[in-house]
Amino acid sequence: MDLNTLWFILIAVLFVGFFILEGFDYGVGILLPFLGKTDDERRMLVNTIGPFWDANEVWLVTAGGAMFAAFPEWYATMFSGFYLALLLMLLALILRGVAFEFRSKDSHPRWRRFWDGAICLGSALPALLWGVAMGNLILGLPIDPAMNYVGTFFSLLRPYALLYGVTSFLGFTLLGALFLCLRTTGDLAERAHLAAERLWMPTVVIVSLVVGFGYFVTGMFARLGVNPGVVPISAGAALLATGWFLRRRFHGWAFAMLSLTVAFTLLTLFIGLYPRVMVSSLNEAWSLTIYNASSSPYTLRVMTIVTLTLLPFVLAYQAWSYWVFRKRIGAGSHLEY
Amino acid sequence: MELTLARMQFAATTVYHFFFVPLTLGLSILVALMETLYVRTGDQTYKRMTVFWGKLFVINFAMGVVTGLVQEFQFGMNWSEYSRFVGDVFGAPLAIEALSAFFLESTFLGIWIFGWDRLSKGMHAAAIWLVAIAANLSALWILIANSFMQEPVGFTLNHGRAEMVDFGALVTNPHIFVQFPHVLTGGMATAAFFVLGISSYHLLRKPPDAPVFLRSFRMAAVCGMIASVLVILVGHSQGQHMVLTQPMKMAAAEALWESQDPASFSLITIGNEPERRDVFAIRLPRLLSVLAYNQLTGEVKGIKNLQAEYEVTFGPGNYVPPVAISYWTFRFMVGAGFLMLLLAGISLAYVLRERLEPAPPFLRLLPLAMALPYVANSSGWLFTEMARQPWIVFGLMRTAEGVSPTVTAGMLWISLTTLTLLYAALMGADVYLLAKFARAGTADAAAA
Numbered sequence: 155m156d157l158n159t160l161w162f163i164l165i166a167v168l169f170v171g172f173f174i175l176e177g178f179d180y181g182v183g184i185l186l187p188f189l190g191k192t193d194d195e196r197r198m199l200v201n202t203i204g205p206f207w208d209a210n211e212v213w214l215v216t217a218g219g220a221m222f223a224a225f226p227e228w229y230a231t232m233f234s235g236f237y238l239a240l241l242l243m244l245l246a247l248i249l250r251g252v253a254f255e256f257r258s259k260d261s262h263p264r265w266r267r268f269w270d271g272a273i274c275l276g277s278a279l280p281a282l283l284w285g286v287a288m289g290n291l292i293l294g295l296p297i298d299p300a301m302n303y304v305g306t307f308f309s310l311l312r313p314y315a316l317l318y319g320v321t322s323f324l325g326f327t328l329l330g331a332l333f334l335c336l337r338t339t340g341d342l343a344e345r346a347h348l349a350a351e352r353l354w355m356p357t358v359v360i361v362s363l364v365v366g367f368g369y370f371v372t373g374m375f376a377r378l379g380v381n382p383g384v385v386p387i388s389a390g391a392a393l394l395a396t397g398w399f400l401r402r403r404f405h406g407w408a409f410a411m412l413s414l415t416v417a418f419t420l421l422t423l424f425i426g427l428y429p430r431v432m433v434s435s436l437n438e439a440w441s442l443t444i445y446n447a448s449s450s451p452y453t454l455r456v457m458t459i460v461t462l463t464l465l466p467f468v469l470a471y472q473a474w475s476y477w478v479f480r481k482r483i484g485a486g487s488h489l490e491y
Numbered sequence: 492m493e494l495t496l497a498r499m500q501f502a503a504t505t506v507y508h509f510f511f512v513p514l515t516l517g518l519s520i521l522v523a524l525m526e527t528l529y530v531r532t533g534d535q536t537y538k539r540m541t542v543f544w545g546k547l548f549v550i551n552f553a554m555g556v557v558t559g560l561v562q563e564f565q566f567g568m569n570w571s572e573y574s575r576f577v578g579d580v581f582g583a584p585l586a587i588e589a590l591s592a593f594f595l596e597s598t599f600l601g602i603w604i605f606g607w608d609r610l611s612k613g614m615h616a617a618a619i620w621l622v623a624i625a626a627n628l629s630a631l632w633i634l635i636a637n638s639f640m641q642e643p644v645g646f647t648l649n650h651g652r653a654e655m656v657d658f659g660a661l662v663t664n665p666h667i668f669v670q671f672p673h674v675l676t677g678g679m680a681t682a683a684f685f686v687l688g689i690s691s692y693h694l695l696r697k698p699p700d701a702p703v704f705l706r707s708f709r710m711a712a713v714c715g716m717i718a719s720v721l722v723i724l725v726g727h728s729q730g731q732h733m734v735l736t737q738p739m740k741m742a743a744a745e746a747l748w749e750s751q752d753p754a755s756f757s758l759i760t761i762g763n764e765p766e767r768r769d770v771f772a773i774r775l776p777r778l779l780s781v782l783a784y785n786q787l788t789g790e791v792k793g794i795k796n797l798q799a800e801y802e803v804t805f806g807p808g809n810y811v812p813p814v815a816i817s818y819w820t821f822r823f824m825v826g827a828g829f830l831m832l833l834l835a836g837i838s839l840a841y842v843l844r845e846r847l848e849p850a851p852p853f854l855r856l857l858p859l860a861m862a863l864p865y866v867a868n869s870s871g872w873l874f875t876e877m878a879r880q881p882w883i884v885f886g887l888m889r890t891a892e893g894v895s896p897t898v899t900a901g902m903l904w905i906s907l908t909t910l911t912l913l914y915a916a917l918m919g920a921d922v923y924l925l926a927k928f929a930r931a932g933t934a935d936a937a938a939a
Contacts, residue, residue, distance in 0.1 A: 205601035208556060212593045218563050219586035226578020233567025233574075234895040240568060241906045245913055248557040252917060255553035259924050302571075302897045449579040450654040460587055468594045475598050478609055490605050 157454040158444040161224040162431070164461060166424040168220055170417045172213035173284070173322075174329070177416060178409075179203040179210055181330015183250060183277025184323075186270055189334065189345045196270055197258055197491065198483050202337040204491045205479050207254060209472055211247070223457050227301055227447035228431045235295065235303025236287060239310055243283045250276025258491050278323065285322025288423055289315030292372050294433035299440050301447075314371050321360050328353040328396075329412050335405040339484035347403070354397045361393060374426035385425060389418030496903035497569045497894050500910065502876075504561050506869050507914050511555035513868050516630055516675065517682025518548045519623035521714065525707075526616040539703050539933040544686065545619075549604060550924050554917065556597070561910070563589075569903075573883055573893030577639070580646050580655045584636040584662075592629035596622055630678070631671055638666040640884050641875070642736050653887060666736070669729035676722040677871070680831055681864035683715030687838055688861035689929045691854040700933045712838035719832040726828065727782070734783045734791060737885060739801075739810060740878040742794045743817035745779060746772075754779035754791035757818070764814050767795060805886070812880040820874035827867035834860050 182203050190196030203210075221229040233240060249272045257269035293315060296305040331353060334346035368375035375382075392414040399408035427433070431447055434440035448454065483489075522545050529537035563585070566574050574581075602610070603618040610618070639646075645660030646653045655661060690704040690711065698704075734741045741747075746760040748767050756778035761771040780789040792800075794811055801810040834857065841850060883890040 201605075205605040208597040209594060209601055211556075211560075212589060212597050215560065215563050215593055216586065216589040218567075219582065219589040221582075222567065222574065222578055223582030223586035226574055226582055229567045229578065229582070230571035230574040230895075233564055234569070234571035234897055237568055237895075237898050237902050238905065240564060241909065244561055244564065245909060247560055248913060248917070251557035251560075252553050252920070255550060256920060256924060259550070260927070300896075301575075304897065307902075449582065450649070452658075453579050453583060453655045456655070456658045457583055457586060460583075461590060464587075464590045468590065472594070472598055475602050478602060479605060488608060 157451060157458060158448050159429070160458060161220075161448070161454055162424070162428060162444045165217060165220055165224065166421060168213060168217035169424075170420050172210070172217055173326075173416050173420055174413045175206070175210035175213055177281075177326040178329040178333040179207045180277040180281040180326045181328065182334060183273045183330070184281060184327050185330055185334065185346070185349060186277075187274050189342065189349060190270075193263075193266060194485075195342055196266075197489050198338065198342060198485075198487065199334065200254060200257065200273070200491045201483050201487070201489050202334060204254065205475060208251070209475070211251070220457075220461070224449055224454060225431060225442075225444065225447045226449060228442055231297065231301050231303055231432055231442060231447075235297075235305070236290075236310065238307040239283055239287065243280050246276040246279040246283075248276075250280075254491060258489070281326040282319040282323045285319035286310065286315050288322070288420075289318030291432065292318075292368075292374055292423060292426065294373075294435035294441075296436050297432060297434035297440055297442070298436065301440075301442060304436075314367055317360070317364055317367065321357075321364055324353060324357045324360055325412070325416065328357050329409070329416070332396075332400070332405060332409040332412055336409060337482055339482050342484075343482075347400075347405070350400055350408070354400055358393060358397070361390075365390075374423075377426065382422075385418050386422040389415050389422055392418060492900045493898065493903060494891050494894050496900060496907055497898070498890065500569060500903065500907045501565065502873070503907070503911060503914070504558065504565065506872060507918075508555065508558040508562055509868055509872055510865060511551050511558065512630070513674070513678040513681040513864065514551050514685055515548070515555050515626050516678030517680070517714075517718070518544065518551070518685065519619065519626050520679065521682050521686060521710065522548055523616070523619045523623045524710070526619055530612045530616045536702050536706060539700065540707055543703065543933045544707070545603075546928050547685075547689075547925060549600070550921065550928065552600065554921050558914070568906075569895055569898060570883075570893045571895040571897070573888065576652045576888055576893070577884060578652075580639055580643075580653050580661065581636050583655065583658070584632045584639075588629050588632035588636075592625045592632060596625035596629065599625070627675060627678075630674055631667075634671050634674060635662055635664065635667055638664040638670055640882075641670075641879065642666040643884055643887055648887075653884070666732065669725060669732045672725040673722060673729050676718045676725060677864070677868055679714055679718035680722055680835075681868065683711045683718055683835065684831065684857075684861050684864050686711035687715060687834075688858040691857035692929070693932055695851055695854045698932055703933045708838070709842045712835065712842045715831070715835040716839040719828070719835040723828055723832060726825075731783060731785075737879065738792045739794070739797045739812065740817070740875070741783070742792060742797060743812045743814050743878045744821040744874065745791070746814055746818045747779070747791060747793045748795055749793040750790055750796045751793065752780070752790035753777040753788045754783065756782065760818065762814065762818075767811075767814075808881070808889075810881060812878045817874060817878035820870040820877065823870035824867045824874060827863045827870070831860070831863050831867070834863075 182199060186196055186199050190199045218229070253269040253272040253276060257266055257273070290310050293312060295303055296309065298304050328350060331346050331350035335343055335350060338346060365375070392411045396408050396411040396415060399411060429444045430441045431444060432442040522541055525537055525544065526541040528534070529541055599618045599621040603615065603622060606615055606618065639661065642664060643653065644664050645655060645657035647656050686707050690708040693704040694701060694708065730741065745757050746762050746769070747754065748769070753776065755774035755776045758773040758775055760769055762768065763770050777787050779791050780787060783789055783791050794814065798810050802808070837853065879885055881889050881891070883893045
């Protein structure tokens with residue numbers, strides 16, 4: 155395997171990490187006003203992700219940095235091409251980030267309502283936009299021979315791409331609900347379970363739609379063929395297993411299965427792209443690939459050594475932080491946020 | 492038009508981001524010291540200090556995190572041609588910063604904030620030390636990236652772009668050895684003045700928790716004095732390095748139109764920038780040579796001479812940065828720095844003579860002095876970036892060549908307006924909360 159492929163895989167891994175970790179905390183944010191009836195309950199909900207959300211977001215920052223280092227052309231084309239969409243996402247993430255920190259530091263009801271709204275909206279928008287972005291990557295984009303995106307903001311809002319947006323929105327919300335089943339007690343946990351049960355079926359339906367339409371509107375699904383292979387089938391199986399475990403209230407298993415669904419789904423999409431990273435809809439030859447968009451072999455070698463050295467430590471201490479805060483949050487828990 | 496807007500946006504978002512960064516760099520170390528003293532002595536006053544300053548640290552930190560998101564993405568968004576040209580070199584330190592520092596910082600800050608009753612005292616103190624180390628490590632990596640823009644090393648031009656050939660040279664860029672210590676000590680000075688200002692506010696009111704603020708004041712006076720001396724000394728060597736590697740930047744800082752030997756230092760210059768001449772100037776003879784070379788003679792090159800030199804090297808074009816902006820931002824930075832040295836010196840004198848109480852006028856002055864490091868930090872960055880113009884990477888790429896070709900003026904207006912409005916509103920909320928918790932003292936900090 156060459157380093158270009160290794161880096162394509164590493165960036166896929168970073169996005170998988172980001173989609174799962176930040177996925178459930180987007181979900182918690184989206185559910186905040188619906189599950190938390192009282193201010194105390196909303197505080198508890200925010201505190202379930204309190205110690206984690208910032209480190210989860212670093213997965214996104216790292217994925218962005220890794221794209222810049224390993225595939226600078228990809229970084230440049232995608233981020234300048236998705237300019238307004240990315241701006242919208244950044245505005246949402248900025249508001250959401252400070253909202254966690256600020257909401258409970260003043261007791262005025264209007265202050266808290268405002269920041270709760272910011273958490274909800276600031277989680278909902280990125281959850282939606284990431285799906286739309288993935289959908290557009292799958293559909294291909296108007297990219298000229300100089301690797302510049304020549305479409306507009308509105309040409310990103312294609313129906314099939316929006317369908318991806320709804321999928322990621324529902325998927326992340328479901329993941330958030332399952333996370334809350336594991337991290338709360340009593341009434342809150344019960345409400346989270348109900349929310350998860352209600353969200354599962356629509357998620358299955360929308361994923362079926364994405365797959366079904368996918369065979370008609372994208373080249374990628376046609377390439378997969380009738381027997382798509384182990385990865386996409388595992389994604390589907392894991393999603394069905396999520397529902398099975400959820401019914402039986404095995405929340406840990408359900409959460410694990412949905413995380414696997416997210417991972418396998420993303421891997422399916424990345425495999426579908428490979429070896430391209432951005433497909434040009436104007437001319438296949440103008441697509442960005444892991445070869446024409448990449449850094450030099452020397453830089454890839456340096457980055458490989460650094461990343462493979464550091465990543466195990468990151469995984470270890472992040473896992474440890476989840477172990478430290480494994481206790482559920484309920485009435486009487488000490489709330490920091 | 493697009494270029495101007497993109498530059499305005501980069502300046503606005505970056506200066507804003509750097510309101511929060513230096514305090515994070517310095518205050519993380521001070522809070523870690525306070526908690527270490529608590530763990531070693533068991534003294535509750537140190538614990539109250541840790542909790543009180545820790546709360547202010549966390550509010551400030553959140554703003555640094557979210558404004559940092561924009562930093563990570565805007566090279567690609569607004570400077571795509573720049574990203575394509577330097578990505579092979581410049582992307583690596585950014586990615587390594589996230590991997591080696593941001594993960595560590597965010598994970599252990601989460602552990603520190605939420606872990607008071609879940610970790611042993613020693614482990615808890617270790618967590619804030621990791622935050623402090625990671626914060627300052629992230630500064631090192633981003634400055635390695637910036638140093639490449641100031642003084643490109645370890646690369647070769649290949650396939651129409653800069654490609655890394657020597658990672659070791661990139662991270663040991665001579666520029667980083669003067670820039671990183673300057674930012675590090677600047678961060679410590681920022682934190683020291685933050686603590687001095689808020690402690691003075693409380694000491695004036697003689698509250699029941701006065702011991703907390705007396706001790707904070709002492710610690711900050713010592714750290715502030717050390718940092719103020721070092722930031723000036725390091726700044727001095729940075730200036731000397733600048734004379735050698737970016738002489739145009741020094742010439743602009745001094746409004747020095749013609750080369751001089753021995754060179755004079757400008758005390759005040761009112762210049763005519765288009766005609767490149769003085770309207771009115773008071774210059775101190777020989778002082779610039781002394782600053783540049785530590786000796787009474789030595790040529791410092793002037794703007795006109797350098798312009799002629801660069802035309803020969805790089806071809807026709809304007810190689811003169813905005814002189815008035817360079818001149819004044821440099822003076823604001825240096826002026827604020829020396830005022831800080833003076834105030835830190837007086838604070839330390841009070842501490843050493845153990846008579847803090849009888850100086851209410853001075854205590855009233857220090858809360859105002861909290862603004863000084865912010866003036867110095869912001870004008871310092873504006874200076875070093877503006878006075879590098881027209882280059883985005885010195886000698887390699889012009890700023891005008893780096894901008895995204897597909898991002899229109901309309902899109903830029905939208906982003907510049909929304910970001911500015913959001914940032915302004917958040918500044919209001921941030922200052923409100925900081926002031927609220929700073930005023931509350933430690934009674935509230937212990938309870939919350």
